[in-house]
Structure formats: C-alpha cells, structure tokens
Amino acid sequence: MTNPFQYAPAPESRSIVDVAPSHGLFVDGEFVDGTGTPFKTVNPATEEVLSEIACASDADVDRAVKAARRAFTRTWGPMRPADRGKYLFRIARLLQERAREFAVLESLDNGKPIRESRDVDVPLAAAHFFYHAGWADKLDWAGLGPGPRPLGVAGQVIPWNFPLLMLAWKVAPALATGNTVVLKPAETTPLTALLFAEVCRQADLPPGVVNIVTGAGETGRAVVEHADVDKVAFTGSTEVGRSIARAVAGTRKRLTLELGGKAANIVFDDAPVDQAVEGIVQGIFSNQGHVCCAGSRLLVQENVHDEVIASLQRRIGTLRLGDPLDKNTDIGAINSAEQLARIRELVDVGEAEGAHRWQPACELPDRGFWFPPTVFTEVSPAHRIARDEVFGPVLSVLTFRTPDEAVAKANNTTYGLSAGVWTEKGSRILAVTDRLRAGVVWANTFNKFDPTSPFGGYKQSGYGREGGRQGLAAYLEGAQ
C-alpha cells in the first residue's frame, strides 16, 4: 500500500542568503583579493556553482600572519580580558541573530540537511562563543597553573564536515585565551567562514584578530609552516595530521590534532533497543556519516543481532534523503565528488571482501553527489570496512558474545576518538567505559556535543582537547 501521508516539499527559503559571485580573503579586517588562482565552491546537492573563492598564496598567508601578529601585539594581547570576553559575547549574539542565514548557507555549501545546520551546527557554534566568552577574564581560575598567558598567533585548519562549528571550536578558545587567529576553512566549504568574517566586522572586532585565508592544501601548508605561527590546530584526516606533525617537528609551535575515527557503538542484549537503534542511526547517518566520531562500527551482541538489525533496517527505511534545504530531509548530499568516489570505493571493497551490503529502496536525485544509507553485515574485524574510516553513511556490523570480546573488538583499531555503549546495567556501563580507549564515550546516547565537554581522541585520533576547561590548555603558555 502506498503511504497516504506524503510529506509535501517544505523547503527553507534561500532568499535569506545573498551569495556574492566572488569572495576575497579576510585579512586585517578587510576583504582582499588573493594572489593564488581562484577556485569555485559548488552546492553538492545540485553541482551549481555558488561562488568563486580567492585562493591565498604563501604571500597572502604571510600578510595574514603579520596582521595577526600585529593585532596580538598591539590590540588583542594588551586588551583587558573582560573586553575580549565582551567581543566574544557580541559574536555569539550575532551568530544567534543571523542563525537562519548561517544555516541556509551551510546547507547550500556543505549539502547537510537544514534540520541539522539549523538545530545543531549553528546553535552549537553560538554556544561555543558564548561559553568561551565567559572564560576570557577567568583564566586564572581555570586550574591550568599560575599566570596562564596566550601563545600568540594560532594557525588553524578546519575540515568541511562541520564548517562553522569547527570554526567556532577553533576560534572561540583561541580568542578567549588572548591569541589571534589565521584560519583556513576547507576548500569545498568556505562560505560560512567568510560570512563569519562579516560578523567579526559587525562586532567591530579589531582588525587582524581573526583572519580567514581560503584555499586548498597548499594554503593550509603555508599556514602550518609559517615561521611566525606559535600554535597549530588542525581537524581533519589522520593522514594530513601526520604530515602536519612532521612539519612542526623541531619547531617551537604547539600542536593539537583532531583526526579520524572508527568508533565502535556497542549494543548489549539488555539495551533500550529503540533508543539504541536511534543512536545507531544518529551515530552513522547524521551529516551523511561525515563525522570523525561517527559510530561506524556497530558491535551488537550475537543473541540480539537479528532483531537489532531488523529494527535498524526498518528505521533506516523511514529516513528521508534529498534536498538539503527541505526541512524534512534526514540525509543530504555527500560533500564532494572526491568523497563520493572514496565512499564508493570502500563499499566496493566491502562487497569484494564478502560482507553483505544492504541499502533501503531509496531514490537518489539525478544531479549532485549522493549515497544511500548502507549497512554491511557479516563484517569481520579483518575487513577494511571494519578498519578504514569511510567518512560516509556506511555502517559495518560486527558481533560479540561477551563484554570482554566487545571491549577487545572496540579497541582493536588505530583510532580512539569515540565509542558508544548501550546497556541498562549501570555497573556494566562504567566497567566497559573504563576499558574503552577512546576520548569520548557516549553511554545510552551518541553524537552529543557541548562547549563545556572536552572532545578529542586517544591514539591516532589525535591529541589535545577542544571544549571545556581542558580545551583552554591548548592555547595557553605554561598551561599544565
């Protein structure tokens, strides 16, 4: 029977954003031309070109770092901490004021559903500024040792999966601790960072405190390797993280890395199963699985495997894939053709390795980059889809029989960013959580974030924390 309740399209209006046909760099409080070869940013849901973006060359990056240094020495560094805080409060408020605009722009540029950009990315970004604003004049009380001082100029490179939110995670603590910033957004998602630059101007933030240099890997390399950068913060792939760690070796630069993950989401037979299924779905399909802490490995206790998978498949059947600007869309577009190719490649590998692929009946739009939610069952720990980060809507299901086996399989990865545990038994939650080698453990929930809550990885998922008291340490001299 066809469902009589067909949701009519409910698109969020695009008219709130006015995407300029071209964008410059944001250096020393001004939008300026770049001297590199400009590139185009496209809407991944339609392949429509949204804007032409300036590319920062080494010389442009140098100008940005100089501006940041000047601002650090002359304005931002000497400023009363309480006033720095007030600027951050202003920024937080402006993000809230312009929330709809940011959400629409984020969904256009990134492909993520408007429901997520509206209800998750943008409010959390504002919350990060709000939280850190309050720290600016209380750092002596942060318990990070006596007389914490800013490091200077922070060079920050962020990924395309949560463009504005990752910007907030980087910029808010850097500014709150008195540093100035040169930030490079991802090549495929520069637009909200550039809108954020406008917000900085609207807030009358002194020139040079925040500089935004757009470009690809070469621009990022220039930021990381610039001799006058005191601190490098990177979120992205482990592979790039490795090269950045090599690049800063032997320098005085401080480094924090937030890298990849292959999180285990462990479901015991006494789990609250409906919520566990929600957590699995949320864990791997939100943001199209473009999440470093995604619960990409489902470890389900063997005695409930069949019913959990049946529930999961039924639930996946209700996910709505399509226009990211439709308020009822659950799964948006894959961010780029490159990422789509990587997902396809790993899915092909999974099939070739003998895992069983399942996808719901799901119509994909003709244009743009799309991939349906995918579940692999009969996955062995030796399969590549159980080890490599797919960074897409692809779940690998493994089974276990005992808590020991669950922990052993969960930890059997080079990553250690996050994990999930689902059981109604309190002591088991604590025991399993204690033994999981992961920086964030969600027990009976998944993919929750908060500015007060430190986030970051063990092992090859990186080092340093973002958020909370612990996150401040990355930006303070003498912090312990």
Added chain:
Amino acid sequence: MTHVLDPGAPAAAVPPRREPPAPYRDVTRSDAAFRAFLHGLPGVDQVGAEARTAVLATRSIKTTAKAWAIDTAISMIDLTTLEGADTPGKVRSLAAKARRPDPTDPTCPPVAAVCVYGDLAGVAREALSGTGINVAAVATAFPSGRASRAVKLADVRDAVANGADEIDMVIDRGAFLAGRHRDVYDEIVAVREACGDAHLKVILETGELVTLDNVRRASWLAMLAGGDFIKTSTGKISPAATLPVCLVMMEAVRDFRAATGRQVGVKPAGGIRTTKDAIRHLVLVNEVAGPDWLTPDWFRIGASSLLNDLLLQRQKLHTGHYSGPDHVSVD
C-alpha cells in the same frame, strides 16, 4: 434498560482466564512470571525517547500534506465530553457537531466517535443513529477505577446495553504499580468479556504510571489481555497524552503485531488541543508504527477543543485567510 446493579445479586462468576496469544501463553501463569516478562521487555531511555519525538516534531507538514493530515485527524477524533455537568442536551449538541463538524463545508469529514459517560451512551446512540459514527463510553469507575470488580463490570454492561460501540476502560493503576499484574490482566479480560461485540480501549493513565518503562509494560499487558486499543489517559490527570508516551505505545503496538500478528490501535487522549499537536502525533504514527495505523480504525485522538482548531486551520487552507472562533461552532 437493564439494571445490573443489584446488591443482592450473587457476585458475577469469575470468567475463565483468557489465554494470551502465542508466543506469550506462559507469561500470565503467575505474578512472578508476568513480572519477569514485563520487566524483560527492552527498557526505554527517557532522554532518548524525548529526543526522538523532538526531532519528529520538527517535521514540516505543508500544503497537500497538511490538508490530508487535517482531514485525517478530524476523522480520527473521539469527540469527548466527560463532565459531571453533562446533559442529554450537551451530548446531542456534540453529536450534531460530530456529524457535520463544519456546517458550511460538506466536504469536511465526520469524526470517528463521540465519547461520553455510560449513562449518556443511549442519548448519543440515538443522536448518531445511521451516521456511522460510533458511540464510545467510558466505564469501569472512570476515571479512578477505584471500585470493586463487580461494579466495574456492571458499569461496562450498562454502557454496552445503552448502545456503546466502544468501551474506554481504565486499568487498576494501584494494582499495576504494586506488581499485581495478574489482577490487572484478569480485570481487562473480564471487561473484554463484558464488552461483547463492543471494542475495548484500555486506558493506561500514563500520568500515574510516570515512567516510560511502565508505559511499555502496561501497553503489553493490555494487549496480551485482548484490548483492541491502548489509550494514554483519562484526561483527568496531568500529564495526559505526551509525544514520548505516544511514541512508546506506537512502538508497543508495532512490536506486538510483529510478534503475534494481531494489530492493536492507539488512542492518545487529553492535552491534544492544536492542529500542530495533532499533526505531530500523525507524523509519529507514520514514522514509528507506519501507515497501517493511519486510519480511524487504528488511531484515535481523544479530544474536544482540538476539533475547532482543526476546522480553523482547514478553513485557512481552503480560503487562504485566517478565521476566528466565531466562525466555528462552540461545543
């Protein structure tokens, strides 16, 4: 009229225990077995359940979908009056509204049922004859349920005899919370017998069960005992119908059908006052249990003031402009 309440009459014979459906034959053997079964159902994490309904509540239902949802919601309403001040006149006026909710628009569907106290079921029956609209009567010492089994069963028989097509009973929450699951079960079975051909809706009064775990357990208990519908609330206790409660009940009927093959309906009642509330419930039905439940046979909304809000929204969709309370009838 039959007079079933004769203090001198011998106590009604305890009906034979009705077997629950396979594969649950054994669970009613003892309170211990019952407890083991009900407490062995998967737990419900309240925060997760609330988060799920919060996301579902963001579904944006517009234009054609909204028109369909409004008409469907109207057709699912158990238009209710359960006041001590109810009179035959009040019930007749409600029945008239049930038949033609919007007198200016013949395309507006009728509601599913009119829900009244048992003594007024006859009035409702007469006012609704030939309309296809059912008469629902609350019974079993509604709303508290605090009366002897004999009184409750007499209440049910009385309402059925007065012409009720549907009986809305309340469970014994005291017994449920005290762990006397067999008592609760037996009473539902007995009421089921007393209903004869009438449909039985089992009110869990979730506001008194407090936890979503209890909502799930009580839902299963009621379904095992043969209830045709499970219903959230009497409307006399707050909170009444909430989205998380309805979520857990929709999961229960979905899982029960998967396990036994028998479909059970769901009726949230109390607190659903706006079109937005009603549509959120329909979205929940659609995405949790599925479209099989999207008919008045399997989903009802117990409400009174909701109908007027649906009518106002319906008029807005048809005319393109907003209306006001004087453009729909007072109840």
Added chain:
Amino acid sequence: MSDRLAVRKTYKLYLNGAFPRSESGRTYEVTDARGGFLANAAQASRKDARDAVVAARAAFGTWSGATAYNRGQVLYRVAEVMEGRHAQFCEEVAAGEGLSSSRARAAVDAAIDRWVWYAGWTDKLGAVLGGANPVAGAYFDFSLPEPTGVVAVLAPQRSSLLGLVSVLAPVLAGGNTAVVVTSRARPLPAVTLGEVLATSDLPGGVVNLLTGDAGELGPWLAEHDDVDAVDLAGAPADRAMELERLAAGSIKRVVRPPAEEPDWSADPGLGRLTPFLETKTVWHPMGL
C-alpha cells in the same frame, strides 16, 4: 684501605621485571667523571627496545587498571627502598656526575623526595584534571584523566638520578608504563634504580630500563607503532627533530627536549604529568 679484592657487579638491563643481558651481547665501558673505569654496562639493542615495548604493553593493563591508591602505595614503597639505597645512589651520582659528596647527597635527596611527591599525585589527578561538565541537556557528563599508554623516555644525559626520576616518576604516576633509555655515560644510578624497582611492589614490565645510546635506540622507539608517547628529554640535540618526525607517523604525544638540560631541582609542576594523560569524557542521559 682494605686489600680485599672487590666483587664487581655485572650490569644488565632491567626488562620485564628481570635482569637480562642485551640480546646483542654488547657491553660498553662506564667511567667516572674523570675517566676512571667504573663498570661495564649492557648496551641495549633495537631488539631489546622491541622486547621492552612488548613488556610495557603487557604490563599496561595491570598498572593502569590498579586503583590510584594502590599505585600511590607502590610508588611510595619505591621511595622507601630508594631511601635504603641512599648511600649507594650518592656514591654513583658523585662518581658519575663528578659531584662533591654533599652535592651528590642533595641530588639523591631531591630525587627521592620527587619520587614521593609524584607518588602522592596518583589519586589527586582525577579531581584536579577532571570533573563534571555542566552540559546543556539532561545528561551527566564527566571527564577523567587516563594514562596515554606506553611511554618511551629518553632520560636526561647529565642528571643521572634526579633527572631520571623527574622524567620517569610522572609517567608512572599517571598510570603509564615506560621504556627508558638511560643516560648513556652515567647509567649506574639507573641500574640501581632498576634493582630498587625489582625489589619493590612494582609489577614487572611497568618500567623497563635500557642502558645504551639514545641516538641509536631513539629512532626505533619513536617510530614504534605500539609506543603511544615519547619524552625526548635526553635526545641528542641534533636528533630531536628527526625523532619528533618519526613519532608523527603514529601520532605520538611528544615532549620536546629543552634547548639545554634544565636544573631538575626546580618545582616540576604538572608539566610532565599532563602530556602523558588523555582526557576521557563520558556522557549518560538522566531520565526516570
């Protein structure tokens, strides 16, 4: 002077709770500050380093899984046994570092006191570095410090006991296990510390002491995928960058060497504890 012929010790490695020779069979001559012969020490090879990492990994579960109170007790017990070897440490430090007996005594006193200081940290780190996070939602959310894992320590080359203790004790206090390359030229206090550790309650494998050349062993440890962190305190100045680059391969936590070996008697703060601690954050809903 007694004319008794001295019984010379044969110095060995301390590895997995035992005292093996280097699998390579190599030894090297240890002299005092004036060049006088002191002893032959085992010269650890890359295979010894490999074995040490295996031992440290195997011991990590037990050590990190012990209660913080228990770790504190064990570490304090180490200090007690060190105190019993006070005279021997003084002699070795004086000879190796060319210090007067009073300065050597001061260094040994400071080393034992530092060990006691770190022993007292084990059950405070959670409270000082962790805590509850007031997230905006119905969740209980807390963060706790946890040990990073297996830490390779290139011990300071000059300060043979105080320097060694200053880099090793914080690693252990945090719950990590260690593979230490001792000062090459001044290994004897480290050898004695190994004997102290072996006769304390520290489980075998928690500390593995390799006498030998940091320049030779450093790259193997820095590049080892099963080492989680490296402290380059005693790395040769011209090799530090290379070692840090190698460590990047498996995203190791790295503590860079200071430009000059510092005065280890300064208050250490938490600066050598936190680099070898991870923050684990746990969320759980709060519902009825």
